[in-house]
Amino acid sequence: MVQKYFLTYDGMHKLVSASSQKLKEFGPDIIVAIGGGGFIPSRIARTFLSVPMLSVSVKLYDEDDGLMEQIQVNQWFSDEAAKIFKGKKVLIVDEVDDTRTTLAYVVNRMLEYEPSEVATFVLHNKLKKKNAELPEGVTSFVGMDIPDVWIVYPWESNNIDDHNAHAQDNDKVLESLSSQTEGHTKD
Ligand code: 5GP
Numbered sequence: 001m002v003q004k005y006f007l008t009y010d011g012m013h014k015l016v017s018a019s020s021q022k023l024k025e026f027g028p029d030i031i032v033a034i035g036g037g038g039f040i041p042s043r044i045a046r047t048f049l050s051v052p053m054l055s056v057s058v059k060l061y062d063e064d065d066g067l068m069e070q071i072q073v074n075q076w077f078s079d080e081a082a083k084i085f086k087g088k089k090v091l092i093v094d095e096v097d098d099t100r101t102t103l104a105y106v107v108n109r110m111l112e113y114e115p116s117e118v119a120t121f122v123l124h125n126k127l128k129k130k131n132a133e134l135p136e137g138v139t140s141f142v143g144m145d146i147p148d149v150w151i152v153y154p155w156e157s158n159n160i161d162d163h164n165a166h167a168q169d170n171d172k173v174l175e176s177l178s179s180q181t182e183g184h185t186k187d
Contacts, residue, residue: 002150003176006167007123009154013044015123015143020048022141026119028091030084034058034106035075037095040155041123045093054084060102069131071105077113085113092118095153097125097142104132111135124151147177 007015028051033042035057046053057075092106103120110118119139128148134140157163 003173004152004166005146005149005170005173006152006163007154008164008167009160011167012041012123012154016041016044016048019121019141019143020045023049023091023121026091026117026139026141027089028119029088030054030090032056032090032092032106032110034092034094034102037153038093041095041121042093045091045121049091056106058102058106060099069099069101071102076109082113085110085115087114087116089117090115090119092120093122094120095123096151097122097130097140098128100130100132100134104134107134107138147174149173149177 023045028049030051031042031046031049031053033039033053033055035055039055042053042055054077055075056073056077059072059074060069061072062069090110092103092110094103094106097103097120103122107118107120117137117139119141120134121141121143123143124146125140125142125144126148127145152163152166154160154163
């Protein structure tokens with residue numbers, strides 16, 4: 001059975017809250033949410049940071065042959081709108097750093113607008129080999145490092161009570177993954 005980690009709305013709020021002091025110290029002028037998964041974490045971050053929140057919408061998908069992964073951009077800033085970023089500190093928010101492809105894409109495009117500084121914030125960073133790196137000088141803030149497991153976010157759920165019930169097994173899932181990894185290391 002595929003193991004899944006279920007994040008609750010409360011758990012998500014607490015992850016953002018626990019990172020909020022560091023995010024405040026970075027002191028962004030603007031938050032940029034990467035939709036769809038970054039919308040709700042960004043909105044919670046905005047409660048702590050009290051700065052404007054803008055958004056882009058991108059999707060990572062496999063091409064038909066399944067060999068390449070490409071970014072599909074569903075919504076982006078016009079050149080005129082992007083002038084707002086020049087000289088500003090920008091915090092880019094997504095829900096998860098999996099292969100890092102999405103974050104690297106958004107950060108690199110943001111740097112073209114000449115912000116003074118860019119940082120990223122994700123709820124979860126999966127501890128795995130990444131397909132891309134973030135440029136030097138970009139700070140990464142992470143709510144929680146997590147083994148390479150599929151995370152189910154609460155907004156994906158059709159039944160939030162079932163979702164929250166599954167979340168009670170999260171510690172067991174993490175324990176089981178860590179014992180599998182340990183077993184693997186000994187091989
Ligand atoms: P990337 O591989 O570029 O770091 O992540 C691309 C996107 O894949 C994420 O923004 C997210 O929408 C989706 N994704 C990756 N891992 C997970 C996961 O464990 N759970 C969910 N729900 N989405 C994920």
